[in-house]
Amino acid sequence: MAQDFIFEKLRHDDATRARAGRITTSHGSFDTPAFMPVGTQGSVKALTQEMLERAGASIILGNTYHLYLRPGHVTINQLGGLHRFISWERPILTDSGGFQVFSLTSLRKMTEEGVEFQSHIDGASHFISPEKSMEIQAALGSDIVMAFDECTPFPATRDEALASLELTQRWARRSKQRLSELHNEPASAGPRITIVNPTQALFGINQGSTFLDLRERSLEGLIEIGFDGYAIGGLSVGEEKGAMFEVVSHIAPRMPEDRPRYLMGVGTPEDIVEAVALGVDMFDCVMPTRNARNGQLFTSRGKLNIKNSRYKDDSQPLDDACPCEVCRRYSRAYIRHLYMSGEILGSVLTSLHNISFYLDTMRVIRQSIELGTFSKFRDSFLSGLARGQD
Ligand SMILES: [Zn+2]
Numbered sequence: 001m002a003q004d005f006i007f008e009k010l011r012h013d014d015a016t017r018a019r020a021g022r023i024t025t026s027h028g029s030f031d032t033p034a035f036m037p038v039g040t041q042g043s044v045k046a047l048t049q050e051m052l053e054r055a056g057a058s059i060i061l062g063n064t065y066h067l068y069l070r071p072g073h074v075t076i077n078q079l080g081g082l083h084r085f086i087s088w089e090r091p092i093l094t095d096s097g098g099f100q101v102f103s104l105t106s107l108r109k110m111t112e113e114g115v116e117f118q119s120h121i122d123g124a125s126h127f128i129s130p131e132k133s134m135e136i137q138a139a140l141g142s143d144i145v146m147a148f149d150e151c152t153p154f155p156a157t158r159d160e161a162l163a164s165l166e167l168t169q170r171w172a173r174r175s176k177q178r179l180s181e182l183h184n185e186p187a188s189a190g191p192r193i194t195i196v197n198p199t200q201a202l203f204g205i206n207q208g209s210t211f212l213d214l215r216e217r218s219l220e221g222l223i224e225i226g227f228d229g230y231a232i233g234g235l236s237v238g239e240e241k242g243a244m245f246e247v248v249s250h251i252a253p254r255m256p257e258d259r260p261r262y263l264m265g266v267g268t269p270e271d272i273v274e275a276v277a278l279g280v281d282m283f284d285c286v287m288p289t290r291n292a293r294n295g296q297l298f299t300s301r302g303k304l305n306i307k308n309s310r311y312k313d314d315s316q317p318l319d320d321a322c323p324c325e326v327c328r329r330y331s332r333a334y335i336r337h338l339y340m341s342g343e344i345l346g347s348v349l350t351s352l353h354n355i356s357f358y359l360d361t362m363r364v365i366r367q368s369i370e371l372g373t374f375s376k377f378r379d380s381f382l383s384g385l386a387r388g389q390d
Contacts (some may be wrong), residue, residue, distance in 0.1 A: 002228055003246075004024070004026045007022075007229070007258065008024075009258065013372070013375070016375060017034075018365075024332050025201065026143065027089060034058065036061045036282065036284040036324060036357075038284055038285065039063075039092075041063070042067060044060060044289060044351075046292070046348045047289075049087055049088050058091070058357045059091040059093060060091075063139060064133060064140070065104070068128075073136040073140055077140070078194075082094070089160040092142045092144075094144070095146050095264075096145075096147060096205075097148070098151055103151070112167070114127055114128055129148070129174075130147070131273045132154070135189060138182040138189060139201065144229070146231065147203065147227070149233055153237070156310045158211055161207070164209075165207040169218065169222070172225055173225050176225055176226075182195060183198045186198070201228035201229060202227055203229055203231050205231045205264070206218050206219050206232050207234045208234070209234060210247060219251060223256060229261070230256065230261055232247070232262070232264065235248070237265075245278075248275055248278050252280055261282070262280070262281065262283070268287065269381075288354035288357070289354065292353070295339050297319070297350060299321075299357065300385070302334055311335075311351070318335065318353050324353050324356030365377065
C-alpha cells in the first residue's frame with residue numbers, strides 16, 4: 001500500500017450515503033466527492049492547464065493507452081514524468097489502458113497473459129499485460145494507478161461476465177505484485193526508466209456486468225488482494241440507466257468505508273449527484289469536454305444547445321447562475337457565432353464553461369454534505385435541471 005496516500009472521511013450525510021472527504025497524495029490533496037477532467041493525450045481538450053487550475057480542477061486523468069502510443073512512456077519518463085511533461089503539479093490518475101485497448105483497437109488477441117492489439121494510429125502491433133500496464137503507469141508517475149482489467153463487454157451472459165471478472169481478478173493480483181516490485185526495486189523497470197513517483201496508489205476495479213452476485217464476488221476478491229481504493233468499472237457501456245444505478249446502489253455501500261470509491265466514466269451532472277448520494281467519491285467523464293465541442297452546454301437549467309437559432313440574438317450568459325469566467329464575460333449570441341463559424345475559441349469557451357459547471361457542482365455538493373444540507377441541494381439541483389432551457 002502506498003504510504004503517502006491518505007483518505008480521510010470528513011463528514012457523512014445523515015439522510016443519504018453521501019460522504020465528504022480528502023485524499024492526500026505526494027502531489028497534494030483534493031477534496032471528495034471529486035470530478036476528474038479527462039486529459040486523454042496529456043491535455044484536457046481545448047483547455048490550458050492554467051484554465052483548469054482557475055476552474056478549480058484539483059486532479060486530472062491521463063489515458064495510459066494514448067500516452068503509451070504517443071509520445072511513448074519512455075519519452076515522458078525521460079522528460080521527468082507526466083506531471084513535469086504537461087506542467088501540472090496537482091494529482092493525476094492514470095487509467096490502465098484496458099478500456100481503450102478493448103474499445104479502440106482491432107484484431108486483438110486476448111490470452112491469460114495479456115492483450116495483443118493493433119494501434120489505432122498506425123496499425124502497429126503491441127502487447128499489454130498487467131505487468132506492462134504497471135510499467136507504463138510507473139514511468140508516467142501518476143499519483144493513482146489503475147489495475148489492468150478487462151472491461152466486460154455489454155451485453156454479456158452470466159458465464160461470460162464470470163469468466164471476465166475472474167480474469168480481471170487474476171490481473172489485479174499481478175498488477176499489485178508488479179507495481180510494488182517497481183516501487184521497491186526500481187532497477188526492475190529497466191535501464192531507460194526512472195521511478196519518478198514511488199508513492200503511487202493502486203486502485204482495483206470491480207467488474208461483473210449487471211449481475212449483482214458477480215459484482216459482490218468481484219469486490220470480495222479485490223478486498224482480499226487489498227487496494228488503496230476501489231473503482232466500479234464496466235458501467236456506462238450501453239446498459240440502461242436503471243441497471244447502472246442498480247449496480248452502484250448495490251455495490252458502493254459494500255465497498256470499504258475507509259477507502260475512496262471511484263465510479264469510472266460516469267456521467268451527466270444528475271448521474272453524479274445520484275451516485276454521490278449512494279456513497280461514491282470520485283468521477284471522470286469525457287462528456288463535459290466532448291459535448292462542449294458539439295455545442296452542448298450543461299447548465300443549472302438543463303442542457304443548452306448553442307446551435308439553436310433562438311440564441312442568435314441572445315445577450316445573456318450561457319448560465320446566469322454559473323460563476324465561471326465564460327459566463328461572467330461572454331454572451332450566448334457570441335459563443336453561438338464562434339461555434340457556427342468553426343472558430344477554435346468556440347470550443348475553448350464551451351469546454352471551459354462545461355468543465356467549470358461540473359467542478360462548481362462538485363464544490364456545492366461537498367459544501368452541502370459538510371453543512372448537512374445535501375438532500376435539499378439534490379432536490380433543488382435536479383428540479384432546476386428538469387426546468388429546461390426557456
Ligand atoms: Zn459558465
